[in-house]
Amino acid sequence: MDKTAAEVLPSQAFGAVHTSVAHESAARHVSGTAVYIDDMPEPAGLLHAYLALSNISHGMIRALDLSAVRAAPGVVGVLTASDIPGLNDMSAMNRKDEPILAKDKIEFDGQALFAVIAQTREQARRACSLAKIDYDELPAAIDFADIDTRNGKLVTEPLVLTRGDTEAEIASAPHSLSGEIRIGGQEHFYLEGQIAMAMPNDGDEIMVYSSTQYPAEVQRTVAHALNVPFHAVEIHTRRMGGAFGGKETQATQFAAIAALAAQKFNKPIKIRPDRDDDMRLTGKRHDFNVSYRVGFDDDGRIRGVDYHYALRCGYSADLSGAVADRALLHCDNTYYYPAVHAVSAPLYTNTASNTAFRGFGGPQGVLGCERVMEEIAFALGKDPLEVRKANFYGTRDCNITPYRQEVEDNIIGRLVRELEKTSEYARRRREIRAFNAQNRFIKRGLALVPVKFGMSFTNTNSNQAGALLHVYTDGSVQINHGGTEMGQGLYIKVAQVVAQELNIDISQIKATATTTGKVPNASATAGSTGSDLNGMAARDAAIKIRKRLAAFAAKTYGGTPDDVAFLPGCVQVGSTRITFADLVKQAQFARVQLSATGFYKTPKISWDRTKAFGKPYYYFAYGASCSEVSIDTLTGEYIVERVDILHDAGKSLNMAIDIGQIEGGFIQGMGWLTTEELIWGRNGFLRTHAPSTYKIPLASDRPKIFNVALTGWSRNHEAISYRSKGVGEPPLLHGISVLHALSDAVASVANHCICPRLDAPATPERVLMAIERLRAQSG
CATH class of the missing domain: 3.30.365.10 (Aldehyde oxidase/xanthine dehydrogenase, molybdopterin binding domain)
Structure with a gap:
């Protein structure tokens, strides 16, 4: 081997x-x-389950009257926490902090209280609203504004990366600056929603058809809930209509409800929430608040940097610890830091527990450090690409990451040089400056952003x-x-x-x-x-x-x-x-x-989290994207004019599949940083809980010119599937170049003298507010 x-x-x-x-x-x-689960022929006697959701964000259940629910047309029965014979828990890593059904305490608006089992799905859904519930409400922490990001309640242990004397390096550097960036979350918006169908078999055996990325985790949760051995539970997954991380741990709740109801009523059970309830029930990509301090020289080379990555996790840990860890492990992106201090803060909030999402913290980690590169460029009056290249691994004598892994397969310099040439970066940048000088209302922007992405699970035993x-x-x-x-x-x-x-x-x-x-x-x-x-x-x-x-x-x-x-x-x-x-x-x-x-x-990997030391990644995948945008300074609306991507898939197993993944990943990353905005009311109710209010990119939002290429010459130096490299997650990070292109366009209204500090998502409203802020600051 x-x-x-x-x-x-x-x-x-x-x-x-x-x-x-x-x-x-x-x-x-x-x-x-x-054939997806909802397309399968329904077995004789199939019943439907539906979940009733809380309508407060934090509090205790004082009284729960289900008599009208049980008497509703078509209702066969109700499943509550007290009906679970085993563990009422669906937590990742078996932390026992996330109940399948709430028993006494409500931790977020939309938490599942009980399940109604009925002859039809519509009957079950309508019966859920007939319950009479009295609550004792408690204060709720919903947004970063409600939390002390430095000392707030945590759902899991933070990670600290440190090397060198960061404080001394920042203090002694010729230049220094500080700031922060707010990075929004993202809804998975899979085309096929969460769904499961359970069928009781002989004895205590049960078969569950589950739309899940993690059948073994679903098996564990279902077995624990039913109080049966793992061998009595079989999980079957033929295909999913998208997942993006949203069906890694989140699918367990629906499978468990279906299995519990199938066991209790000895009938096949199907559960499929409406899109609105799916979005209220399930976790999202973590939103982050990243603060930073950095010291650098006249060429823009970083001497020392200090990061604080606060993330809003929801009411339970789920996978937040691993997401926060990966964010920190990507705070260097393609850059070498002589001295670095970085800490995560996985914060408790009264919202659904955020979870895995394509990139798994890596995009947020990279976005934080790319803001630092942009800030340095504005401080020195340089092209941001010049600053990025000055800090690349390979430009100094050391290629050691903040977590002490050596970057042995570094190809970022060659890759970026090739993309600069094929995208005609230098020529277009000159032309865009000339265009902006001649046009009062329409401004254009250009950005080229590199990517380095570690490939392996940081949880070593998962490899x-x-x-x-x-x-x-x-x-x-x-x-x-x-x-x-x-x-x-x-x-x-x-x-x-x-x-x-x-x-x-x-x-x-x-x-x-x-x-x-x-x-x-x-x-x-x-x-x-x-x-x-x-x-x-x-x-x-x-x-x-x-x-x-x-x-x-x-x-x-x-x-x-x-x-x-x-x-x-x-x-x-x-x-x-x-x-x-x-x-x-x-x-x-x-x-x-x-x-x-x-x-x-996977060989040759090790990771000691307590020491923040080791080789968590078997190899790295690289890439770069160059994006050009135009914005209307009167409205903040914008168009993505052109995108060029050069990506490293090693020696690709299947070029067509990989290019499709790159195109889709980029569009999803672009959507995360532009149109996709999650908004909670002060009561914790998710206001953007449907396609009418949550805006994923449309076909018309794609770049007018969209060039995607594989390096061709790259090879994975490790013995993985014929020198190929994984290609599912890294391309999403290419969407970061769109945010920086928007920033470049906004900066033109103040002659590129002020960093716009665009938060994400950079909706037209945020772009317009940034334009007005820069105009006011520049006089």
């Missing part, structure tokens, strides 16, 4: 890795025949995967692994890996639904590790099969296993050539095992 890709590839492979094979469900997606591979006597192959398919193309990439190892056509391979009954204890499909981990586990299984077949062929036709060549669709042994299917048939007749398990664990 330590050999390079060139050493282990069968010769003349076809239809396999490094080719643009279509997504395995592409035709079904566009034709509407892909493992399993696979199960079957070869049938007609030569067809079935592969199952612990990764889940949410539209990102994981299934086809893993199938390509298997096709490569066996040297058979991709059409002979079928990836089957992810299930805890086939591959147990799998990690979440998250952190851009899906192809890395599951691809390597599947490869391990395929290599075992290939070795068995090679040994059988050598024994049958003469020679040694090393003499056996796996050619496209056939096997060569000396002068004998036999089709793959015929060899398999003969091997099965000779009692050769044609099923194999595969396993992979």
Whole structure:
């Protein structure tokens, strides 16, 4: 498993890795025949569950009268916290701080109180509103304005990164400055909402169809709630209509409710909330308040920097600790800090517990440090790109991160030089300055922002995967692994890996639904590790099969296993050539095992959180984006004129899939930083709880010119799936260049003498307010 890709590839492979094979469900997606949970035929006797939600943000339940609910048309029964036979807990990491159903205390507006079970979904939903509830309300902390960001209540332990004497370096530097940036959250807005369907089986067994990125976590939560062993619970996930992190831990509540109701009423149960309730119930991307102090020299090189990353977590820990950690581990982005002090503050609030979201804290960490680069550029009157390049890893003698990992695979300098050239950055920057000087109301802006993203789970034990591979006597192959398919193309990439190892056509391979009954204890499909981990586990299984077949062929036709060549669709042994299917048939007749398990664990990684020291990432992925915008200074409205992205996917497993991921990730990142704004009322009610008030990017919001390219020359130096790199999360960070391009355009109204300090999301209202503020400051 330590050999390079060139050493282990069968010769003349076809239809396999490094080719643009279509997504395995592409035709079904566009034709509407892909089956999601709500498309499955409903079993006889199916009942529907719906959750009743609180309408206060903080308080105690004084009295709960459900008599009218139980008497409502079609209602079969009600499920409350007291009906849960096991643990009333759905917390991540088994922290026991997040109940499936509230019992006495209400921690946020929209918290689930009880579930109604009825003949139809509409009957269950309507019955929920008939409950009579008396509360004793308590003061609520909703926004950063309600919290002491330095000394507020925390939901989990903070992380501190430190190296060198930061205070001394800032004090002695020729220049210094301080400031802060407010970074908004983001709704996942998956096309398929949260959903689960549970079916009771023999004895205490239960099958749950769950739209989840983390079947093993759902299995654990359901088993604990039912008070049964894990082996009695099987979680089945064929595909999701999007997830983006929102179905990593958040799916557990819906699966648990469906399973609990199925056990209590001995009927199949389905639960699917309306979009409004889905958005109220579930956590979002964490919003951050990042404050900073930095000392730097005349060239803009940082000498010392101090960061404080406060994040609004909600009422329980969920994954906030890991999100906060990754934010700090990305506070350097592509830059070397001689001295650094950074601390996280995961703050308690009376809102739904925020959770994983594509990038998992990395985007917020990078955005904080990119604000610092921008501030330095304005302070020195330099092009922000010049300051960024002056601080790159590789420009000084040390390539050590604040957490003591050496950046061994640094390609950011070459990558940015290439993008500068292909995007014609220098020429366009001159032209934009000339345009702004001649136009009073329309201003343009340009920004080029680099990205470095660490690839691996910081929770070291999560970096493992399993696979199960079957070869049938007609030569067809079935592969199952612990990764889940949410539209990102994981299934086809893993199938390509298997096709490569066996040297058979991709059409002979079928990836089957992810299930805890086939591959147990799998990690979440998250952190851009899906192809890395599951691809390597599947490869391990395929290599075992290939070795068995090679040994059988050598024994049958003469020679040694090393003499056996796996050619496209056939096997060569000396002068004998036999089709793959015929060899398999003969091997099965000779009692050769044609099923194999595969396993992979990421090597060379370690992370001591207590010391903030180690190598949490196996490798880094890089990229850069150059964005140009135009803004109307009378209204604050803007257009993204052009975007050029150059991204490092290593030696891509599937170029078409990867470019699609880059395009989609960028648009989602752009939406996070521009139009997508979460607003809570002072009572804690989420006002932006529907498509009518929450604005994701439209097709018309895409850049007028959108150029996306892969580096082509980059290779992963580590032995991951044929030198490829994970590509799910890093592209989202390219949206940061749009925010900085907007800032550049706004700055033109004050002749680029004042940093606009745009907070995110930079809605047209915020852009307009920044314009007016700069005009007032510049006189």
